[in-house]
């Protein structure tokens with residue numbers, strides 16, 4: 036209901052505030068490093084140039100050539116981020132769709148819920164990423180390309196929050212509205228689309244925000260041990276090997292990974308704003 | 320009119336009976352899936368790459384149970400340490416932010432955004448901080464993973480108190496500390512447990528996956544990874560099952576604690592999440 | 593010896609919410625003697641709850657003085673001079689009936705033995721024996737409200753503030769609780785300030801009915817209720833009862849309440 040003029044102000048202010056918060060975090064980092072190096076802090080870990088590079092060095096590293104006469108590190112990492120984003124996005128869409136369908140199916144029958152819900156919950160205790168290479172190789176032997184296999188891993192992490200939250204959302208429909216629908220002799224299908232699905236939207240979006248992050252995690256970690264070199268996970272494994280020589284590369288990569296995660300999250304949060312006008316914040 | 324809602328009488332046998340009927344469908348699904356899986360692998364003679372036969376996995380589990388168990392314990396200790404650190408920090412920060420609400424409101428969006436950072440990708444860095452073999456390197460990852468769900472839920476629980484409940488305390492001239500102790504914290508308990516249950520699962524996952532970027536040879540994540548590398552998939556799957564079992568047991572332990580500490584709730588299972 | 597100080601004395605009290613946006617109360621002057629049962633009646637939104645909260649020092653008046661038991665309202669709150677009962681029972685789900693009632697006693701630092709004894713008396717007083725270890729959600733609305741009354745009375749406050757305590761109950765439960773409240777009042781000898789929007793309830797219970805006008809809330813008139821004590825079911829059938837009901841109704845109408853658009857009570861959904 037705020038007028039245009041009133042919305043621009045807060046947007047600018049919150050952007051300014053974000054910069055401020057970021058600056059404070061960097062300052063804390065630098066201060067800890069400064070003190071740590073002089074006081075020779077050894078606990079919980081030794082503070083030095085290797086464990087805690089300067090913030091400006093980490094960022095600066097992005098604008099150094101990645102290798103002699105090669106492209107800038109940031110170009111390399113942006114390419115890698117795009118590759119990982121593709122895996123994550125495909126995994127996200129796949130996982131979210133599957134999660135949504137599972138929820139719709141389970142919402143139709145208590146028996147199905149009793150039969151499958153425990154396994155859906157238990158599935159999250161399976162550290163699937165620990166067998167990422169097995170999955171990638173296994174799917175590869177069925178003719179699935181590497182990045183698609185990674186997308187499937189990302190989907191595995193994505194589907195769960197969506198399935199659980201959507202189910203809860205579908206069941207959250209106002210009982211009185213349900214009774215009303217029944218009094219119209221509305222079909223299951225009508226009730227589902229007219230009542231349950233709209234009621235579930237805020238729940239779905241709060242799950243999608245969680246899933247956005249999960250899909251990035253799935254993509255990065257899925258790549259890492261699977262010798263897929265083109266993405267951020269590959270870059271992390273690669274730079275990790277040279278950490279003692281050049282710690283700033285790994286840090287720079289992780290900064291990009293963090294930025295990618297936050298971007299994904301913000302995209303979904305933005306979509307939520309558009310779709311669910313006034314989502315009750317308490318279903319997050 | 321003034322009908323009294325009596326608590327459902329809970330005879331032990333009845334409870335067990337109901338429990339069993341509730342779980343029966345899940346049990347049926349379990350058996351059917353196992354049979355189908357075994358059957359498919361045998362009938363179609365699928366190459367045992369991705370999915371070894373359940374019997375093969377069980378065999379590997381049986382033959383290596385003591386190694387897997389001790390590896391599970393190593394990793395579980397990391398998970399437990401991280402869980403304790405992360406949850407404690409989360410609850411303390413939530414208490415502070417619930418007390419100084421304006422600060423909390425200002426920080427919240429950044430906390431939410433920060434949660435979108437793929438934390439596990441930082442495992443190589445914590446490995447370099449603490450050393451590969453130092454359990455602290457995994458604990459920190461697990462702790463950061465645990466922090467957010469516990470923090471968000473605790474803060475929500477501490478601040479979702481009816482205004483009249485607070486006014487009542489004010490009418491008794493109760494101070495801020497009393498109000499937290501007698502209203503906000505009890506009110507938050509079910510929320511805190513919701514967060515802790517999520518965190519328990521994340522802690523175990525974080526520890527196992529953190530070990531992926533290197534860890535002691537006797538840790539579960541490393542054991543799984545090495546067996547994948549050796550193409551011993553039944554054993555790798557057995558390791559996964561052990562990890563999963565530890566995760567489930569951890570979750571169950573938290574749920575039991577919840578049951579004892581928030582037993583006053585109308586319907587523990589419907590409200591807890 | 594001078595006369596005992598008024599239980600509540602309001603002088604020139606006014607309250608404005610926001611930046612002068614909502615004038616909730618204006619020029620409230622009222623003195624309530626110890627032992628009185630005073631009802632505040634008026635349409636929704638006329639500032640009854642606000643006035644009660646001001647007396648309880650839960651919010652501050654914009655102007656005016658509030659004296660409770662001969663001291664500033666703030667001091668009175670710190671001295672635990674009053675007990676309050678809200679429209680909803682406001683019980684803590686994690687506490688049993690017993691523990692809900694003993695909450696203020698714990699805060700006052702009473703010993704366990706003394707607490708238990710008092711709680712037992714209170715449970716008997718509000719006729720909840722047998723429900724001591726129930727949790728609030730296991731009780732009906734009327735029983736919850738009785739717990740809330742027992743809690744407010746438990747530490748013997750000289751003053752009881754009640755904000756539409758029976759508003760959410762059905763008519764029959766409400767009439768029974770009205771009787772119980774009168775019985776408790778007679779026994780305890782405390783002063784009661786009772787907010788209601790039910791005219792018969794106000795007349796039946798009170799020694800005086802304060803009629804309030806809609807926004808800004810002012811005192812539109814005071815009706816002395818000269819019905820004999822103790823009151824009972826037959827009180828409601830006396831001609832005098834009907835006369836008084838009519839008088840209050842006319843005062844309300846005269847204050848513009850009847851013509852003012854009725855406005856739903858402020859629903860404070862937000863959580864804090």
Ligand SMILES: Nc1ncnc2c1ncn2[C@@H]1O[C@H](COP(=O)(O)OP(=O)(O)O)[C@@H](O)[C@H]1O
Nearest residue numbers: 609614616635636637638639640641642857858
């Ligand atoms: N905290 C508040 N902030 C702003 N306005 C308020 C607040 N509390 C009450 N009001 C306003 O003051 C007026 C009186 O409210 P209240 O005392 O609750 O009325 P009553 O109890 O007689 O129904 C109403 O118009 C209400 O909207």
Ligand SMILES: [Mg+2]
Nearest residue numbers: 640641642857
């Ligand atoms: Mg009111």
